[in-house]
Amino acid sequence: MESYMNGAKFDCLLFDMDDTLYPLSLGINLACRQNIIDYMLNKLKIEESLVPKMCLDLYREYGTTMAGLKLLGYDFDCDEFHACVHGALPYDKLKPDPVLRNLLLSLPQRKIIFTNSDEAHAVTVLKKMGLEGCFEGIICFETLNQPSPDSPTSDKRILCKPSLESMEAVVEIAKLDPKKTVFFDDSPRNIASGKAAGFHTVIVGSSALVPGADVALESIHNIREALPELWEAAGDHAEAAVDLRSAVVAETTVLA
Numbered sequence: 553m554e555s556y557m558n559g560a561k562f563d564c565l566l567f568d569m570d571d572t573l574y575p576l577s578l579g580i581n582l583a584c585r586q587n588i589i590d591y592m593l594n595k596l597k598i599e600e601s602l603v604p605k606m607c608l609d610l611y612r613e614y615g616t617t618m619a620g621l622k623l624l625g626y627d628f629d630c631d632e633f634h635a636c637v638h639g640a641l642p643y644d645k646l647k648p649d650p651v652l653r654n655l656l657l658s659l660p661q662r663k664i665i666f667t668n669s670d671e672a673h674a675v676t677v678l679k680k681m682g683l684e685g686c687f688e689g690i691i692c693f694e695t696l697n698q699p700s701p702d703s704p705t706s707d708k709r710i711l712c713k714p715s716l717e718s719m720e721a722v723v724e725i726a727k728l729d730p731k732k733t734v735f736f737d738d739s740p741r742n743i744a745s746g747k748a749a750g751f752h753t754v755i756v757g758s759s760a761l762v763p764g765a766d767v768a769l770e771s772i773h774n775i776r777e778a779l780p781e782l783w784e785a786a787g788d789h790a791e792a793a794v795d796l797r798s799a800v801v802a803e804t805t806v807l808a
Contacts, residue, residue, distance in 0.1 A: 561732065561781075562661055562732050562733060562734050562752065562782065563661055563662060563729070563732045563733075564661055564662040564663075564664065564726070564728050564729075564732060564733045564734070565659060565661045565662065565663045565664070565733070565734050565736065565782070566664050566666050566722065566726075566728070566733055566734065566735045566736065566746075566751065567663065567664070567665055567666065567687070567736045568665075568666060568667060568713075568736060568737040568738060568739070568742065568756075569665050569667040569669065569674060569677055569678075570584075570667065570669065570677070570738075571738040571756075571757060572736055572737060572738045572756045572757070572772060573649075573652065573677070573681065573683070573772055574646060574649070574677075574681065575757065575771070576738065576757055578645045578646070579642070579645065580641055580642065580643075580645060580646075583640075583641050583642055584637060584638070584641060585607065587636060587637045587638070587640055587641070588607055588617050588618075588637050589603050589604060589607050590636075591633060591636045591637060592606070592607060592617075592621070595628065595632075595636065596621070596626055596628065610624075614710075614712075615668065615710075615712040615713055615714055615715060615718075616668050616710065616712050618630065618633055618710060619709070619710035619712050622708040622709070622710055623708055623709060623710075625708070630670075630693070630697075630710075631670075634669075634670040634672065634673065634693070635672075638669065638670065638672065638673040638676075641673075643676055643677075643680050646677060646680035646681055647680070647681070648680075648681060648682030649681050649682060649683070650682065651773060652681070652683065652772060652773060653681075653682055653683055653686060655773070655775055655776065656683065656686040656687075657686060658783065659775075659782055659783065660782075660783070661734075661782065662688050662726075663686060663687045663688060664687060664688055664689050664690070664691060664726055664807065665678075665687050665689070665690040665691065665692070666691045666713075666722055666735075667690070667691070667692050667693075668692075668693060668712045668713050669692060669693060670692060670693045670694060671690065671692050671693070671694050671806055674690050674692050675690075689726070689806060689807040690806045690807065691722055691725055691726065691806075691807050692806060693710075693712070694806065695725060695806055695807055696711040696712065696718060696721055697710055697711055713737075713739070713742045713745065714739065714741040714742045714744070714745040715745065716745050716748055716749060718745075719745050719746055719748070719749035719751070720749060723749065725807050726807055730749055730750030730751050731750055731752075733750075733751050733752065734751065734752045734753075734754060734779070734782070735751035735752065735753050735754065736754045736756050736769075736772070737753075737754075737755070737756065738755070738756045738757045738758075740755065740762040740763065740764075740765075743755050743762055743763075743764045743765050744762075744763055744764035745764075746764070747764035747765070747766075748764070752766050752767075753765050753766050753767070754766065754767040754768075754769055754778075754779075755767070755768050755769070756769045756771070756772055757769075757770065757771070758770065767779065
């Protein structure tokens with residue numbers, strides 16, 4: 553673990569969720585990918601021989617397979633897609649994590665989830681892990697892709713990580729100062745975009761730094777060892793005002 557943040561002060565911690573708050577080794581990522589493949593086969597009727605590579609290529613090119621499918625012109629309901637892809641995930645593999653809960657609650661900064669997933673999935677994961685109330689809010693698919701009168705109805709583009717535009721949207725939605733925000737994510741490309749947006753960046757699930765990362769954490773549980781300065785910032789910064797949409801779980805809300 554390496555840190556280059558000594559002496560810096562931060563007032564917001566921005567957390568990715570999947571494969572960041574829990575480890576990749578649980579296999580939820582693989583189950584999600586298989587569900588996406590099944591949706592492409594059974595709902596979109598894409599040729600079976602094309603689907604596995606197409607699924608991965610679209611993810612790499614557009615941030616999520618869903619975003620790529622929309623841009624290619626496939627017509628489907630996003631809520632249905634999320635219900636099919638996340639509805640059958642092995643959530644029983646997620647267990648309450650009191651150690652992480654205590655770490656999060658002891659941190660004095662604002663804490664916000666920033667995920668490409670939908671609201672229902674985010675709420676389920678936090679509940680299964682016993683992390684309700686640890687975060688001020690959730691910025692998710694619905695937050696980033698609310699219908700806008702300024703956007704043409706024919707626009708099929710989905711806003712998601714790792715686009716720089718998604719990072720800038722989070723700054724605006726949550727009223728963040730990027731220079732005082734720490735961004736935790738397991739994806740090297742998301743980390744690179746976060747750095748481009750001005751965040752201090754932490755790659756999670758790796759002991760080695762990746763391009764754009766200021767700190768590398770093998771596990772989210774290593775925060776205190778790698779970033780002790782986060783506990784030294786208590787009470788130094790006033791919380792920014794945020795607009796809150798309907799409450800989704802305990803004290804956690806979806807930011808709009």
